[in-house]
Amino acid sequence: xxxxxxxxxxxxxxxxxxxxxxxxxxxxxxxxxxxxxxxxxxxxxxxxxxxxxxxxxxxxxxxxxxxxxxxxxxxxxxxxxxxxxxxxxxxxxxxxxxxxxxxxxxxxxxxxxxxxxxxxxxxxxxxxxxxxxxxxxxxxxxxxxxxxxxxxxxxxxxxxxxxxxxxxxxxxxxxxxxxxxxxxxxxxxxxxxxxxxxxxxxxxxxxxxxxxxxxxxxxxxxxxxxxxxxxxxxxxxxxxxxxxxxxxxxxxxxxxxxxxxxxxxxxxxxxxxxxxxxxxxxxxxxxxxxxxxxxxxxxxxxxxxxxxxxxxxxxxxxxxxxxxxxxxxxxxxxxxxxxxxxxxxxxxxxxxxxxxxxxxxxxxxxxxxxxxxxxxxxxxxxxxxxxxxxxxxxxxxxxxxxxxxxxxxxxxxxxxxxxxxxxxxxxxxxxxxxxxxxxxxxxxxxxxxxxxxxxxxxxxxxxxxxxxxxxxxxxxxxxxxxxxxxxxxxxxxxxxxxxxxxxxxxxxxxxxxxxxxxxxxxxxxxxxxxxxxxxxxxxxxxxxxxxxxxxxxxxxxxxxxxxxxxxxxxxxxxxxxxxxxxxxxxxxxxxxxxxxxxxxxxxxxxxxxxxxxxxxxxxxxxxxxxxxxxxxxxxxxxxxxxxxxxxxxxxxxxxxxxxxxxxxxxxxxxxxxxxxxxxxxxxxxxxx
Amino acid sequence: xxxxxxxxxxxxxxxxxxxxxxxxxxxxxxxxxxxxxxxxxxxxxxxxxxxxxxxxxxxxxxxxxxxxxxxxxxxxxxxxxxxxxxxxxxxxxxxxxxxxxxxxxxxxxxxxxxxxxxxxxxxxxxxxxxxxxxxxxxxxxxxxxxxxxxxxx
Numbered sequence: 001x002x003x004x005x006x007x008x009x010x011x012x013x014x015x016x017x018x019x020x021x022x023x024x025x026x027x028x029x030x031x032x033x034x035x036x037x038x039x040x041x042x043x044x045x046x047x048x049x050x051x052x053x054x055x056x057x058x059x060x061x062x063x064x065x066x067x068x069x070x071x072x073x074x075x076x077x078x079x080x081x082x083x084x085x086x087x088x089x090x091x092x093x094x095x096x097x098x099x100x101x102x103x104x105x106x107x108x109x110x111x112x113x114x115x116x117x118x119x120x121x122x123x124x125x126x127x128x129x130x131x132x133x134x135x136x137x138x139x140x141x142x143x144x145x146x147x148x149x150x151x152x153x154x155x156x157x158x159x160x161x162x163x164x165x166x167x168x169x170x171x172x173x174x175x176x177x178x179x180x181x182x183x184x185x186x187x188x189x190x191x192x193x194x195x196x197x198x199x200x201x202x203x204x205x206x207x208x209x210x211x212x213x214x215x216x217x218x219x220x221x222x223x224x225x226x227x228x229x230x231x232x233x234x235x236x237x238x239x240x241x242x243x244x245x246x247x248x249x250x251x252x253x254x255x256x257x258x259x260x261x262x263x264x265x266x267x268x269x270x271x272x273x274x275x276x277x278x279x280x281x282x283x284x285x286x287x288x289x290x291x292x293x294x295x296x297x298x299x300x301x302x303x304x305x306x307x308x309x310x311x312x313x314x315x316x317x318x319x320x321x322x323x324x325x326x327x328x329x330x331x332x333x334x335x336x337x338x339x340x341x342x343x344x345x346x347x348x349x350x351x352x353x354x355x356x357x358x359x360x361x362x363x364x365x366x367x368x369x370x371x372x373x374x375x376x377x378x379x380x381x382x383x384x385x386x387x388x389x390x391x392x393x394x395x396x397x398x399x400x401x402x403x404x405x406x407x408x409x410x411x412x413x414x415x416x417x418x419x420x421x422x423x424x425x426x427x428x429x430x431x432x433x434x435x436x437x438x439x440x441x442x443x444x445x446x447x448x449x450x451x452x453x454x455x456x457x458x459x460x461x462x463x464x465x466x467x468x469x470x471x472x473x474x475x476x477x478x479x480x481x482x483x484x485x486x487x488x489x490x491x492x493x494x495x496x497x498x499x500x501x502x503x504x505x506x507x508x509x510x511x512x513x514x515x516x517x518x519x520x521x522x523x524x525x526x527x528x529x530x531x532x533x534x535x536x537x538x539x540x541x542x543x544x545x546x547x548x549x550x551x552x553x554x555x556x557x558x559x560x561x562x563x564x565x566x567x568x569x570x571x572x573x574x575x576x577x578x579x580x581x582x583x584x585x586x587x588x589x590x591x592x593x594x595x596x597x598x599x600x601x602x603x604x605x606x607x608x609x610x611x612x613x614x615x616x617x618x619x620x621x622x623x624x625x626x627x628x629x630x631x632x633x634x635x636x637x638x639x640x641x642x643x644x645x646x647x648x649x650x651x652x653x654x655x656x657x658x659x660x661x662x663x664x665x666x667x668x669x670x671x672x673x674x675x676x677x678x679x680x681x682x683x684x685x686x687x688x
Numbered sequence: 689x690x691x692x693x694x695x696x697x698x699x700x701x702x703x704x705x706x707x708x709x710x711x712x713x714x715x716x717x718x719x720x721x722x723x724x725x726x727x728x729x730x731x732x733x734x735x736x737x738x739x740x741x742x743x744x745x746x747x748x749x750x751x752x753x754x755x756x757x758x759x760x761x762x763x764x765x766x767x768x769x770x771x772x773x774x775x776x777x778x779x780x781x782x783x784x785x786x787x788x789x790x791x792x793x794x795x796x797x798x799x800x801x802x803x804x805x806x807x808x809x810x811x812x813x814x815x816x817x818x819x820x821x822x823x824x825x826x827x828x829x830x831x832x833x834x835x836x837x838x839x840x841x
Contacts, residue, residue: 654741
C-alpha cells in the first residue's frame with residue numbers, strides 16, 4: 001500500500017488525538033474519579049496506536065501501546081490515577097508530540113522512549129508501588145547526599161519506580177592512600193559491572209585528577225543487593241569505608257528540594273536508617289537509562305474530534321465558493337428571463353431553483369467557519385506547563401470558545417495568541433510571593449475571551465497581574481527615539497501602552513530592565529495586521545493588563561442591511577444597526593453647523609452618506625422625506641441618511657485586498673447575488 | 689543571446705508596454721465596476737473576478753495621461769506583484785512576445801511624461817518597435833499612493 005498519500009491525513013488526525021488526549025488528561029486531573037474520561041483517553045490512544053502501526057511508525061505505536069496498558073487498568077478500576085501516573089502519561093504525550101512533529105519535519109518519527117516505557121511498565125506491573133512501599137517502612141532515610149539535576153532526578157525516579165535499586169554510596173579511602181584516583185577508579189570499575197553510576201561528587205573527571213579529599217559519593221542504580229555491593233567495594237584495597245544507603249522515592253523527592261531543607265531533614269533523622277532493609281525486585285538487566293530529550297513542542301490545533309465530520313481541502317472549499325457565486329449570477333439572469341418569458345412552469349421552476357440555491361448558499365458559506373475552540377484547546381496545557389516551570393499559580397478561564405471564525409484566520413491566529421499568553425504568564429502575572437505582598441490571591445487569573453462584535457471577532461487576553469507602568473514604557477520609548485519628550489507628555493495612557501507594539505521597542509528592551517514586556521510584540525502586531533486585524537493593550541498599573549485582538553471575519557458571513565445610494569449599493573452590518581426609520585426634512589436641525597436629528601428623546605448627529613462618499617447620482621438634500629439607519633458604537637449613536645433600503649441579507653465578507661487597505665469607513669466588500677460588488681460600511685469609523 | 693523573457697504587450701496611448709507574463713493572471717474585458725469612495729482618483733473601483741474582489745487601476749490616470757472613453761479594445765489586465773493583486777485598465781492588449789534580455793536597455797533619463805522609476809527598461813523588438821517594460825512594484829507602491837492621497841487632500 002502506498003502510504004505517503006495518507007501521511008497528511010495521519011498527521012492531522014494524530015494531532016487531533018494528541019490534542020484531545022491532552023485535554024482529557026487535564027480534565028481527568030481535575031476530576032480523577034470520572035472513568036468516562038479515561039474511556040475517551042483510551043479510545044484516542046487506541047486509534048492513534050492503530051494509525052501509527054498502519055503507517056509504519058513503530059515507535060509511536062509501541063509507546064501508545066504501553067500507555068494503553070496503563071489506561072486499560074485504570075479503565076477497569078484495577079489501579080487508580082495518581083500524580084505519578086499523570087506525569088508519566090503527560091510525558092508520554094510530549095514524546096508522542098515530538099515524534100509526530102519529527103514526522104511533519106520529514107523525519108521517521110523515531111525516538112528513544114525506553115525510560116518512559118520502563119516507567120509505564122512499572123505502573124502496569126505495580127512495581128513502582130512495591131518500590132515505594134518499603135520506603136514507608138524504611139521510614140525517613142537520611143536525605144543526605146548530593147544534589148541532582150532534573151534529568152538525573154527523573155532517571156532515578158523512574159528507576160525506583162520500575163523496581164531498580166537506587167543507592168547513595170559514600171566511599172572513603174584510607175588516610176595514607178597513595179593512589180587515591182586509582183582506587184577510586186577501581187571502585188567505579190567494580191560498580192559499573194553491577195549497574196550504572198548516575199552522578200558522582202566530585203565529578204568523575206575531578207576524581208580522576210585526584211581533586212578530592214578522602215571520600216567521594218555517588219548515585220548508583222543496580223539490581224544487586226546492598227551487602228554484595230558493600231563487599232565488592234571493600235574488596236578494593238585501601239578503601240576505608242563504604243556507606244551504602246538505599247534511596248526511595250521519598251528521600252529522592254527530598255533531594256530535589258533546596259539544599260537547606262535537605263540539610264535540615266538530614267540532621268533531624270541523622271543516621272537512623274543505615275540498616276534499612278530493601279526488597280530485591282527481580283528485574284531485567286539495566287539498559288537504556290540514558291536521558292532522552294522529550295522536547296515539548298506545541299502542535300497546531302486541529303478541529304475537535306467529532307465522529308461525524310470529513311476533512312476537506314480548503315482550496316476545494318474556495319473553488320466551491322467561487323463556483324457558487326457564478327451560479328448565483330446565472331440564477332439572477334434566469335429570474336430575469338423567466339419574468340420576461342412569462343411562462344408559468346418556467347417561472348415555477350426558476351422560483352424553486354432560487355429557493356434551493358439560497359439554502360445551498362447558506363450551507364456553502366458556513367462550511368468554512370470553524371469554532372475558535374480549535375485554537376484555544378491547546379492553551380490549557382500550555383499554561384499549566386508554563387505556570388509550573390515559572391513556579392506561579394495561574395488559572396486560565398476560557399469563554400466564547402464556540403465563536404466561529406474563518407478557517408484561514410484560525411490557522412494563522414495561533415502563534416500570536418501563544419505569544420500574548422506567554423507574555424501574560426511570564427510578565428503579567430506576578431510570582432506567588434509578589435502577589436501575596438500586593439494583597440492579591442496567590443493564584444493569578446488569565447481570561448481568554450472570544451466574541452463577535454459587528455463584523456469583527458474580538459479575542460481578549462486579560463490578566464490580573466502587575467500591569468504596565470506608563471513611566472517605564474515611556475523611558476524606554478524615549479531612549480529608543482520612538483517618541484520625543486514633547487510628544488511623550490501629550491500621549492494618553494492608551495497611546496503609551498501601544499508603544500509596546502512599536503518595532504524597535506523590543507530589541508532595545510533587552511538592554512533596559514523594564515519588566516520585559518514588549519519582547520516580540522511587534523511581531524505579534526505585524527501578524528495580526530497581516531490578517532487585517534488590530535491589537536491594542538490597556539492596563540491598570542497594579543491590577544493587570546488586557547490585550548485586545550480585533551479580527552475581521554474575512555470570508556465569514558454576517559447579516560447586513562443593504563441600502564441604495566443612487567445607483568450604488570452598500571451593506572451595513574446588522575449588528576451595529578439600532579433601528580431604521582424615515583424622517584421629514586423639517587425634523588433636521590442645525591446645531592453648530594452640524595446636522596442633527598431628534599431620535600427617541602435624544603439629539604443625535606445626522607450623516608449624509610451620499611455626501612460623505614461623493615455619490616455621483618444622488619443627494620438627500622433634494623428629498624422631502626429621507627430614510628435613516630441609526631447605528632451605534634458603544635453608547636454613541638449616529639443616523640445615516642440613505643436613499644432606499646433594499647433589504648436584509650446574509651452576506652459573505654471579502655477583503656478589498658492589501659492594495660486598498662485602510663480605506664475610510666469601508667471595512668470590506670461583498671458580492672451580491674447579481675455578481676456585483678457592494679462595499680461594506682464600517683459604522684465605527686463614522687462615529688467619533 | 690541573453691535569456692528569453694515572455695511579455696504581454698499592451699497599448700496606452702501611442703506607446704506599447706510590456707509586462708512579464710508570470711505576473712499576469714488573466715486579461716479581461718471591461719465590466720461593471722463598483723466605485724470605491726475616498727480612494728485615489730486612479731482607482732476606478734473594484735470588480736468581482738470569479739469570487740475575488742479586485743481593485744482596478746486606470747493606468748492612464750495613474751501615469752497622468754488624459755483619460756479616454758472605453759472602447760471595445762479596452763482591457764483589464766489582472767496582475768499580481770508582491771502582495772498585491774490588481775487590475776490595470778489599458779487601451780488594448782493583444783500580443784505575447786519573447787524578448788531577448790540583451791535587447792533591453794536601462795530606462796532613459798526622461799521618458800515621455802511617465803516617470804522613469806515606473807520603468808524597468810526599454811526593449812527593442814525588431815527594427816522599429818520599442819517596448820516599455822513596466823516596473824509593477826513601483827507602479828503599485830503603497831507609499832507613493834499615500835503620498836498622492838496627501839497631495840489630493
